[in-house]
Amino acid sequence: MLHSFLLRARKRLVEHLDVPLLLVTAALMATGLATVYSATYDASNRVLGQALNMAVGLCAMWAVAQLPPQKLMRFGVPLYILGVILLILVFIFGVKVNGARRWLSLGFTRIQPSELLKLGVPLMLAWYFHKHEALLTFRHYVVAGLLLLLPFALIAKQPDLGTAILVGAAGFYVLFFAGLPWRVIIGLAGAAAAAAPFVWTLLHDYQRKRILTLIDPSSDPLGSGYHIIQSTIAIGSGGSFGKGWLAGTQTHLEFIPERHTDFIFAVFAEERGLLGNAVLVMLYLLLVGRGLMITANASTLFARVMAGSITLSLFTYAFVNMGMVSGILPVVGVPLPFMSYGGTALVTLSIGIGILMSIQTHRMLVRQ
Amino acid sequence: MRAGQSSLNAPDRELDRFRFRVALAGVAVVAAFVLLVSRFFHLQVVQHDYYTTRAEDNRISLVPIVPNRGVIVDSKGVVLARNYSAFTLEITPSKVDDLDATIDGLSKVIEIQPKDRKRFRRLLEESKTFESLPIRSRLSEEEVARFAAHRYRFPGVEVKARLFRQYPLGAVASHAIGYISRINKRDMEVIEESEQAANYKGTDHIGKTGIEQKYEFELHGETGYEQVEIDAGGRAIRNLSRTAPVQGNNLTLTLDSRLQEMAEKAFGDRRGALVAIEPSTGGILALVSTPTFDPNLFIDGIRTDDWDALNNSPDRPLLNRALNGAYPPGSTFKPFMALAALETGKRTPGQTISDPGFFNFGGHQFRDDKKGGHGQVDMYKSIVHSCDTYYYVLANDMGIDSIARFMGQLGFGQRTGVDIEGESEGVLPSPEWKKRRFRRPEQQKWFAGETVSIGIGQGYNAYTPIQLAQAMATVANNGVMFRPHLVRYITDSRSGEKTMIEPEPLRVLPWKRQHVEVIKKAMVGVNTQGTGARAFAGAGYVSGGKTGTAQVFSLKGADYKASRVKKELRDHALFIAFAPVDQPKIALAVLVENGGFGAQSAAPIARMVFDYYLLGKLPKGAAPEDDVEDD
Numbered sequence: 001m002l003h004s005f006l007l008r009a010r011k012r013l014v015e016h017l018d019v020p021l022l023l024v025t026a027a028l029m030a031t032g033l034a035t036v037y038s039a040t041y042d043a044s045n046r047v048l049g050q051a052l053n054m055a056v057g058l059c060a061m062w063a064v065a066q067l068p069p070q071k072l073m074r075f076g077v078p079l080y081i082l083g084v085i086l087l088i089l090v091f092i093f094g095v096k097v098n099g100a101r102r103w104l105s106l107g108f109t110r111i112q113p114s115e116l117l118k119l120g121v122p123l124m125l126a127w128y129f130h131k132h133e134a135l136l137t138f139r140h141y142v143v144a145g146l147l148l149l150l151p152f153a154l155i156a157k158q159p160d161l162g163t164a165i166l167v168g169a170a171g172f173y174v175l176f177f178a179g180l181p182w183r184v185i186i187g188l189a190g191a192a193a194a195a196a197p198f199v200w201t202l203l204h205d206y207q208r209k210r211i212l213t214l215i216d217p218s219s220d221p222l223g224s225g226y227h228i229i230q231s232t233i234a235i236g237s238g239g240s241f242g243k244g245w246l247a248g249t250q251t252h253l254e255f256i257p258e259r260h261t262d263f264i265f266a267v268f269a270e271e272r273g274l275l276g277n278a279v280l281v282m283l284y285l286l287l288v289g290r291g292l293m294i295t296a297n298a299s300t301l302f303a304r305v306m307a308g309s310i311t312l313s314l315f316t317y318a319f320v321n322m323g324m325v326s327g328i329l330p331v332v333g334v335p336l337p338f339m340s341y342g343g344t345a346l347v348t349l350s351i352g353i354g355i356l357m358s359i360q361t362h363r364m365l366v367r368q
Numbered sequence: 369m370r371a372g373q374s375s376l377n378a379p380d381r382e383l384d385r386f387r388f389r390v391a392l393a394g395v396a397v398v399a400a401f402v403l404l405v406s407r408f409f410h411l412q413v414v415q416h417d418y419y420t421t422r423a424e425d426n427r428i429s430l431v432p433i434v435p436n437r438g439v440i441v442d443s444k445g446v447v448l449a450r451n452y453s454a455f456t457l458e459i460t461p462s463k464v465d466d467l468d469a470t471i472d473g474l475s476k477v478i479e480i481q482p483k484d485r486k487r488f489r490r491l492l493e494e495s496k497t498f499e500s501l502p503i504r505s506r507l508s509e510e511e512v513a514r515f516a517a518h519r520y521r522f523p524g525v526e527v528k529a530r531l532f533r534q535y536p537l538g539a540v541a542s543h544a545i546g547y548i549s550r551i552n553k554r555d556m557e558v559i560e561e562s563e564q565a566a567n568y569k570g571t572d573h574i575g576k577t578g579i580e581q582k583y584e585f586e587l588h589g590e591t592g593y594e595q596v597e598i599d600a601g602g603r604a605i606r607n608l609s610r611t612a613p614v615q616g617n618n619l620t621l622t623l624d625s626r627l628q629e630m631a632e633k634a635f636g637d638r639r640g641a642l643v644a645i646e647p648s649t650g651g652i653l654a655l656v657s658t659p660t661f662d663p664n665l666f667i668d669g670i671r672t673d674d675w676d677a678l679n680n681s682p683d684r685p686l687l688n689r690a691l692n693g694a695y696p697p698g699s700t701f702k703p704f705m706a707l708a709a710l711e712t713g714k715r716t717p718g719q720t721i722s723d724p725g726f727f728n729f730g731g732h733q734f735r736d737d738k739k740g741g742h743g744q745v746d747m748y749k750s751i752v753h754s755c756d757t758y759y760y761v762l763a764n765d766m767g768i769d770s771i772a773r774f775m776g777q778l779g780f781g782q783r784t785g786v787d788i789e790g791e792s793e794g795v796l797p798s799p800e801w802k803k804r805r806f807r808r809p810e811q812q813k814w815f816a817g818e819t820v821s822i823g824i825g826q827g828y829n830a831y832t833p834i835q836l837a838q839a840m841a842t843v844a845n846n847g848v849m850f851r852p853h854l855v856r857y858i859t860d861s862r863s864g865e866k867t868m869i870e871p872e873p874l875r876v877l878p879w880k881r882q883h884v885e886v887i888k889k890a891m892v893g894v895n896t897q898g899t900g901a902r903a904f905a906g907a908g909y910v911s912g913g914k915t916g917t918a919q920v921f922s923l924k925g926a927d928y929k930a931s932r933v934k935k936e937l938r939d940h941a942l943f944i945a946f947a948p949v950d951q952p953k954i955a956l957a958v959l960v961e962n963g964g965f966g967a968q969s970a971a972p973i974a975r976m977v978f979d980y981y982l983l984g985k986l987p988k989g990a991a992p993e994d995d996v997e998d999d
Contacts, residue, residue: 177389179382236411236419250423274412281401288397296390304386312393319400326407 016065016361018294024287025061025338025353029054031268031280032339038246039260039267039341046260046341053343057350064354068362069303072355076127079120080147086113087154094158102158114155114163115344119351121151121167122309125174130302141180148172159204162333165320170313177308178301211330230255231266232327242273260341262333265325284318284337294360303359310352317349431596432570435589436531438616440545440579442625443653443856448545449580451531455507457515458500461492463524470522471503477518478511480504487669491550500526505668533573533667539660540629543688544621544652544788544854546578547663549670567591576666579619579854582787586858589616615861622651622856630980631656634973634987638963641689643837643852644956644977647946650841650850650870652786653954653981655834657689691786694794694830695959698916699754700944701825703887704839705762706747708774710883714766717886720746727760730817734760751890751914752898756824763823768814771822772798777877778839779849780831786852787869794835797828826919836944836957844912844946844955846884847877888912892949900943903971909982911947913974915967918942938962943970947978954981 033050040046064072086104090113094101104111125144132140148171156164176185200208234250243249248270250256256266269277291311298304314337321336323329335345411419440449457478464470471488474480484504491501507515512527519525533548551559551574559568562585568574570591575581592613631642635658642656659681665674678686687693709715725741727734736742736756742749750758763771775781781796795801799814806812821827834852842849851874857866891912895904899915918940941963946955956974963969979985 176393177386179385179389232411233419233422235408236415237423239412239416239420269408269412274408277408277412278405281405285398285401289394292390292394292397296387308390308393312397315397315400319404322404323407326404326411328403328407 016357017062018065018290018357018360020290021287021353021357021360024283024290025350028280028283028287028338029057031283032264032336034245035264035268035271035339036260036341038248038271039251039256039264041246049343050341050346053341053346056343057346060347061350061354061357064351065357065361067358069300069306069355069359072123072306072358073127073130073302076120076123076125079116080124080151083113083116083120084151084154086111086116087151089113090158091154102160102163112344114151114158114160114167115348117151117155117167118163118170118313118348119355121148122170122174122306122313125171125178126302126306126309129174129178129305130300133301136179138181141175141178141184144171144175144178148175159207160333161207162320165332166313166316166334169316170309173309173312174305177295177305207330227257227263227331228327230257231263231325234266234270235326238270238273240274242269242271242276245271247271262321262335262340263325264340265322265336268339269326281322284315288312288315288318291356294356297363298359299363303363307356307359310356314349314352431594433592433594433610433613434531434570435591435613436615437533437548437573437589438583438587438618438861440587440619440621442621442623442628443651444624444626445620446625447536448541448621448623448625449533449535452534453529453531454505455512455527456502456530457504457507457511458502458526458528459488460500460524460526467492470525474503474515474522474525477514478504478507483671486672490669500528502530502668505530505532535663537625537629538664539662540625540632541623541655542578542660542663543657543690544578544623544628544655545663546580546582546788547576547666548573548580549576549666550574550668564588573667577790578788579621581789583619583855583858587616587619589861590614617861618859620856620859621854622646622649622653623655623854624653624981627977627981628654628656630986631973631977632658632660634976635960638969639683639689639961640959640963640970641693641833642956642958642973642977643690643834644954644981645837645841645850645852647841647845647850647952647955648848650838650852650874651856652852652854654956654977655690655854657687657691657693659683659685661685688788688790689959689961690833691788691791692832693959694792694832695940695942696827696829696918697825697831697836698918698940698942699756699825700836700914700916700942700957701823701829702751702754702759703843703891703914703944704775704778704780705759705771705823706751706890707843707879707883707887708771709747709762709766710886711774711879712766712770714770715747715762717747720744721758721761723755723757725757727757727764727820729760729764729820730815732817734820747886748890748893751887752893754899754915759823760820761823763819763821764816768798768819768822771819772796772801777875778842780835780839782835784832784834784838784852785874786834787854791834792832794832795828795830797822801828825916833957833959836942836959837955840944840946840957841952841955842877843884843887844952846881847879849874849877888949891946895945899967900945900971903967903975907975907978909947909978910949911945911978912949913943913945913971915965915971916942916944917965938964941965941968941970943967943974945971945974945978947982954978 033047033054036050037045037047090101090104093104095103095105102112102114104113125147128144128147129136129140148168152164152168152171155167230250234248234256237243237250238248246252248267250270251259251267256263259267268280288311291307291314295304295307295311298307317334317337320329320332320334324331324334335342337349338346436451439447439451441447457474459467459470461467471480471485480503488501488503507527515527535542535545535547550572551568555574559565559574564585567588567590571588575584575587580587590613593611595608595610627644631644631654635642635656638658640658642654643652644654645652661678665671706715710717723736723741723743723745725736725739734756737754741757742753742755745755745758749755775796781794783791783793797818802814803812818827822829838849838852851870853870855869857868859866891914892910894900894915895907895911895913900913904911904913939962941960943958944956946952954977956977958970958973960969960973976987979987
């Protein structure tokens with residue numbers, strides 16, 4: 001009796017988990033925790049806080065994985081509308097921090113509504129395409145594009161280019177997997193190239209500076225170039241095998257800025273070297289590969305475009321972050337998935353993994 | 369189950385197209401990661417030697433230069449807070465292998481007492497290990513020389529020249545000026561909230577109370593930076609460039625430190641508070657809370673025994689009674705009640721009542737201080753002789769809502785907005801207040817009988833001395849009300865430009881001039897023929913005042929005899945006053961805790977303050993306490 005109860009309980013607990021995704025995520029989290037320890041142990045240690053964040057993330061992942069995709073779909077419209085309303089409120093009442101209006105004060109705490117849209121936008125668009133699946137016309141892509149443009153513009157205006165890129169990318173991936181015609185994609189790319197000089201004039205001074213310093217970091221060694229110079233020195237001096245855990249001089253002499261958040265990769269690369277980097281990139285590749293497998297095998301249009309969008313978003317996070325820290329992309333505020341310190345991004349990413357698990361495991365049920 | 373159907377029905381061609389896109393995405397991902405890894409290879413293998421050299425040469429660090437904190441001077445230019453430079457012996461814990469051995473070694477070269485070690489330990493717990501922390505401050509020249517000779521033995525230990533804050537007048541006005549102390553975690557959060565984190569790199573002290581806290585960001589200044597080349601041990605080899613810091617802004621107060629000091633002395637060893645305000649500006653001339661404390665003790669982390677002494681004293685010297693003590697105003701409330709009666713039309717100045725010595729209401733007898741009563745009493749007499757019955761009846765006639773409305777406009781029961789943090793609200797009693805204050809329905813109801821004692825400043829009434837002083841100043845200024853403030857102006861350290869604080873009135877109360885004159889005349893009567901007459905006998909100016917006594921302990925029915933009651937249970941003595949009457953230059957409220965009658969202990973303090981402020985006369989010895997007419 002008890003035995004069968006335990007068996008059922010165990011089955012209930014694990015039936016909607018995807019083992020490869022869980023293993024890779026756990027490996028990344030463990031690596032992240034060790035790196036956060038190294039990055040913060042001589043100031044205020046953040047390991048416990050981050051471990052707590054991870055626990056919350058894992059719980060959220062498990063909970064979301066239990067929900068079948070048709071239930072997840074229902075979150076799209078409310079999440080999107082709530083997010084957009086909050087963004088408009090931020091635009092009007094937002095709290096200014098470091099010159100950007102990103103936060104909404106609730107009195108007791110502050111929230112960053114753009115975070116909601118990292119999942120809200122793809123859910124909304126995926127729901128929209130799913131609803132009109134039977135007769136998709138060009139008009140639907142236009143409407144979806146406009147639905148994407150609104151939050152993108154609001155976030156870019158804050159200004160928060162990093163988040164805007166992530167939200168924009170997540171939405172674009174939905175369009176891409178929903179079959180956005182190639183001629184439109186090529187046309188957009190061409191238009192973007194043509195508009196580049198115009199966009200340049202729209203950028204804020206600090207954003208322009210970041211792009212300029214990418215071309216020549218030494219042009220502004222104490223301003224925005226400082227981050228890049230110091231993080232490339234950290235990576236380069238790490239060599240093939242790294243300086244060893246807790247032994248990075250760039251890290252511990254405090255040359256790396258924001259070393260437990262956006263620049264945590266510099267800490268990792270300095271202490272673990274090329275070998276560590278290769279392992280890390282391999283972990284991300286496994287994560288993305290598994291995600292693409294789930295995408296290819298997904299059984300509904302919603303599941304396909306959603307899985308595809310989440311997977312490529314994960315890739316975008318990882319690529320943009322490592323690219324910026326190693327000096328091949330401009331500095332934008334994008335965390336390294338499961339490595340950077342910070343609860344909000346961690347929970348959002350974990351929920352993303354949870355959705356992938358849900359798509360994968362509920363598909364199996366359908367087949368049976 | 370429904371979810372599966374559409375894909376089963378979907379044409380294969382479409383699925384193929386989709387899978388083609390997934391495959392394409394996979395190829396793009398692999399390509400991007402290959403690009404990343406090749407970048408890593410380039411940095412970590414091809415250019416490894418170059419970057420290793422760069423990391424080893426990476427000795428250019430930005431050293432913040434802490435700006436000089438702004439100076440605080442009083443209205444006469446007397447310095448209340450300044451900086452001085454001194455040598456400190458500092459240890460950077462992360463550069464020292466064995467802290468205890470190092471400190472033991474150091475103590476053979478330079479005297480290090482157990483209290484220095486204790487303080488260092490505490491700083492160590494609060495700070496990051498790469499911060500340099502003081503083990504000894506104020507080194508003599510000889511000690512500096514002695515350490516220099518032994519320096520090679522102590523890596524990670526340095527002598528630094530640092531600026532220290534000093535309050536030259538010691539305990540005088542410590543509740544107003546406040547003090548600075550080392551930045552803790554909570555301060556750090558405030559700094560980050562205010563987007564000042566960059567400017568506080570290198571700063572290790574911050575204003576904790578008083579003006580030092582309120583005007584922190586004015587006083588702090590702008591941090592400068594020095595680009596320094598350092599060696600492997602972290603010592604500076606040479607300076608590359610320097611951005612000078614900008615000194616903090618100086619503050620000039622409305623406070624007169626000599627008046628303040630004199631007023632503090634007038635309290636002797638009694639607990640109490642005094643707030644003196646210039647009615648025409650709201651500038652605070654003196655803000656006394658006794659006992660006081662020496663703010664210099666706090667600057668570099670207060671010693672445990674000093675802290676215990678301050679914190680455990682039954683006199684609570686750290687409490688700012690002027691702003692945080694809420695006391696019933698007693699009879700000092702009567703002039704305001706009388707003005708309310710005139711303004712609401714409930715009384716005319718000449719209207720009299722017959723006082724039998726008590727007022728019966730709802731089966732309860734409210735008694736007057738004077739047995740047998742004051743006889744026929746008009747408004748003038750009610751204030752001069754402090755007739756309770758007059759105000760019992762008046763309060764009952766006006767009703768609680770009308771009283772609360774008038775007193776609220778005068779600022780009672782609200783923070784005055786003085787430029788010091790942490791002011792209390794006090795209690796302006798009203799039915800709404802009772803509803804908010806109490807949870808049980810039977811306690812929330814307002815009883816008409818409760819209104820009666822409100823009239824004589826007892827009952828739920830509780831106001832801070834600064835509220836009383838502000839109300840007195842507003843009456844003296846004919847209804848033009850200012851926010852009380854301590855800083856007259858801020859002097860910008862760069863441009864020398866002066867920014868005045870609160871030059872505009874807070875509000876103008878539309879009182880009839882002749883009503884205010886009735887009150888002022890009666891208050892003059894108090895000081896010439898009433899309860900304040902003895903204290904103000906022979907004064908060289910015309911002043912108005914009102915004595916008051918706030919009950920600490922209710923003696924039901926029994927006669928109150930101060931000598932028979934224990935000191936802690938004795939009534940609080942209060943006095944409010946202003947002078948000169950036709951052109952008021954000063955208005956004040958005095959409170960002496962457990963001082964007994966207001967006329968006895970509080971009024972003489974007011975007299976001394978007025979004599980000094982208006983005539984420049986210093987008091988001759990302590991004021992004698994003797995029997996005077998009850999208030």
